[in-house]
Every structure is written in C-alpha cells, then in structure tokens.
Amino acid sequence: MFDLLKGLGTTLKYLTKKPVTISYPEVKRPVRERFRGRHELKRFENGLERCIGCSLCAAACPADAIFVDPGENDPANPISVGERYAKSYEINMIRCIYCGYCEDACPTNAIVLEHDYELSFYDRKSAVFTKDILLVPPDQGSGEPSPLLLNLNRPPNPPAQIDL
Ligand code: SF4
Numbered sequence: 001m002f003d004l005l006k007g008l009g010t011t012l013k014y015l016t017k018k019p020v021t022i023s024y025p026e027v028k029r030p031v032r033e034r035f036r037g038r039h040e041l042k043r044f045e046n047g048l049e050r051c052i053g054c055s056l057c058a059a060a061c062p063a064d065a066i067f068v069d070p071g072e073n074d075p076a077n078p079i080s081v082g083e084r085y086a087k088s089y090e091i092n093m094i095r096c097i098y099c100g101y102c103e104d105a106c107p108t109n110a111i112v113l114e115h116d117y118e119l120s121f122y123d124r125k126s127a128v129f130t131k132d133i134l135l136v137p138p139d140q141g142s143g144e145p146s147p148l149l150l151n152l153n154r155p156p157n158p159p160a161q162i163d164l
Pocket residue numbers: 060061062063064065066091095096097098099100101102103
C-alpha cells in the first residue's frame with residue numbers, strides 16, 4: 001500500500017510541472033556548442049575552397065571513412081588556395097563515429113563537424129556524402145587565407161644542380 005501511494009505521489013508531483021517532452025521534428029532542441037554533427041567543407045571569404053586536397057583528414061580518420069582525390073589547381077583559375085584542391089571528397093557517414101579527428105588534423109580548417117544531426121539513409125549508397133553535398137555555398141565563406149597558402153603564382157623551384 002505504501003509503495004502504491006508513493007508512486008501516486010510522484011505522479012501528482014509532476015502533474016503541475018511543465019512537460020519536458022519536445023514535439024520533434026516541429027520543434028528542434030538546440031545542441032551544445034561543441035556538438036559534433038554532419039561535416040561541412042568550408043570556404044574562405046573570397047569563395048575559394050579551404051580544402052587543399054592534402055588527405056591529412058583521411059589519414060587521421062580511425063574509421064577509414066574519408067576518401068580524397070586531389071587535383072592540380074590551374075593558377076589562372078584556382079579552386080582552392082593551395083597548389084592542389086580536392087577533385088573528389090567523400091565521407092561514408094555509416095562508418096563515421098563523429099570523433100572529430102579529421103577536423104583536428106586539417107591544416108586549413110576546411111572540414112568542420114557542424115550541428116546538423118538529422119542523418120538517415122534508405123540505402124548504403126546515399127550514406128556516402130560527396131563534395132557537392134559537403135561543400136558550403138560560395139557566399140558562406142569566412143576568414144582570410146594565410147599568406148603561406150597563397151603560393152599559386154610563385155616561380156617553380158630551380159632544377160637541382162647535380163655534379164657529374
Ligand atoms: S569524425 Fe572521426 S570517424 Fe568521422 S570522418 Fe572524421 S575522423 Fe573519421
């Protein structure tokens with residue numbers, strides 16, 4: 001009898017309190033600042049891609065979820081700020097464990113785990129996010145590239161002198 005009354009007491013106590021249930025997906029609960037959700041490939045303010053195709057993120061990934069295929073930039077019409085850019089960039093979201101190692105390894109802050117957590121797939125193929133999905137629009141760039149990265153027009157290295 002005591003336990004029954006105790007249970008009813010708990011029910012009565014919460015009758016007057018504000019419900020904690022959130023009507024998702026109509027209402028989306030804000031996540032913490034450091035939450036790691038879906039990745040985005042960022043740009044600089046001038047629209048150039050931050051990714052320089054170095055593959056350090058792929059090397060750091062413990063789940064082998066990232067594939068980068070680099071391409072050489074055309075100095076007259078560069079795509080990124082480096083000598084190379086990511087011709088192809090893919091993340092397999094089924095493999096990803098959202099550890100953030102790729103973000104830490106990136107020298108240009110190109111890959112960032114943002115706050116989007118609505119990830120669901122009907123098949124394995126659609127879980128592979130390609131560059132066109134990951135890359136932010138040109139008007140969403142931020143920050144100036146480091147002068148160290150702007151080396152597209154530098155003269156080529158002189159040929160090495162070999163004494164025969
Ligand atoms: S968050 Fe971790 S597991 Fe996911 S792609 Fe980046 S390094 Fe790999």
